[in-house]
Amino acid sequence: NDPRGYVAGAGPSVKVRFGVRPAALEGLAVSMYAVGAGRLGNLEPRTVAFSGGESDWVDFPLSRWIPPQVDSFTQRWSWRAGRVEWNGRSGWSDFLCATTGPHRVYTVLAEPVAPWHPNGKDDDQNPWADALEWACRVARKAETQHEAASRITRAIYESKRFRYEVKEGESKYTENDTVLLTHFLGRLKGRYGKGVYVNCTDCASFVVSFPNL
Numbered sequence: 001n002d003p004r005g006y007v008a009g010a011g012p013s014v015k016v017r018f019g020v021r022p023a024a025l026e027g028l029a030v031s032m033y034a035v036g037a038g039r040l041g042n043l044e045p046r047t048v049a050f051s052g053g054e055s056d057w058v059d060f061p062l063s064r065w066i067p068p069q070v071d072s073f074t075q076r077w078s079w080r081a082g083r084v085e086w087n088g089r090s091g092w093s094d095f096l097c098a099t100t101g102p103h104r105v106y107t108v109l110a111e112p113v114a115p116w117h118p119n120g121k122d123d124d125q126n127p128w129a130d131a132l133e134w135a136c137r138v139a140r141k142a143e144t145q146h147e148a149a150s151r152i153t154r155a156i157y158e159s160k161r162f163r164y165e166v167k168e169g170e171s172k173y174t175e176n177d178t179v180l181l182t183h184f185l186g187r188l189k190g191r192y193g194k195g196v197y198v199n200c201t202d203c204a205s206f207v208v209s210f211p212n213l
Contacts, residue, residue, distance in 0.1 A: 001103055003105070003129040004104070004105050005112075007108060007109070008066050008109050009066060009068040011062060011065045013059040013062065017055055022053070023054075028049070029084075030048050030081050030085075031045050032081055033060075034078060035078045036077050037101075038076060038105070039067075040062050041062060045082060046058050071106075071107045072132070072136035073104075074104060078096055079096070079098045080095065106129075106132040108136070109143075115179065115209060116212060128181070131210065135213050138152055138155035145211065162187070163197055165197040172195055173193075173205065174201050174202060179205040180194060
């Protein structure tokens, strides 16, 4: 049920892996599909083969294209089995096997760029779900990158959570070329973060980090 991000206007697929019990059902193949509760719709049927009680990762194409706009929403799927083949015999069935979700889904207008580096690994350079949640909410329904960036910039300014540092001009939300985004998001949520004061470097870091998701 991990959160997922997609580029708007695309027709991606969902990777799924299945398990079956007992594992002794060697050579079992099942036509699987999913009925969707959410904007991504259903997942097209694919044959899933089992070995040792598990399947490989299988790509299930979405039945709908991602709308060309920034958005966030929740998706659930009910997984159903159709044609079953095993031990030289086959038959047709239609029964509920499992449900997955809620999956939190984010749609953006282009592939994320620096400082983000989507790489499929569990590290802090992958787009953060918390950052996507906030950015997609304030830029919801934006259809161009310029519009999305403008909404994000305006939301930061209008949050009234920050005040410009006019005395020392010291950056509070960057450290050794690293943006302290966790503290920034915490500040937006009502926590202290790194305090109310920001300077030019902080503001520039905010309005680059979020639109580049």
